[in-house]
Amino acid sequence: MENKNNVPVFTFSIVAIILGVVLYKQFDFNTLTFEKPALAIVYIIVFVFSIFVLIKNYKKRSEK
Numbered sequence: 001m002e003n004k005n006n007v008p009v010f011t012f013s014i015v016a017i018i019l020g021v022v023l024y025k026q027f028d029f030n031t032l033t034f035e036k037p038a039l040a041i042v043y044i045i046v047f048v049f050s051i052f053v054l055i056k057n058y059k060k061r062s063e064k
Helices: 002-026 037-063
Strands: none
Touching: 002 037
16 A cells, blocks of 8 residues: 555656756746746646645655
């Protein structure tokens, strides 16, 4: 049963890496704006959620 929590960790880490790269590529550093602001908001929300899940799981694992 302990192995069940490893799947979300792997999945959310892949999602966080992909979204981080996409956000970096879409950000224009000269004008400090995103190419597609509405899509960037969705990416940021999912990116923050995936980082939150990874941190939550890391804290739970370190308590054991």
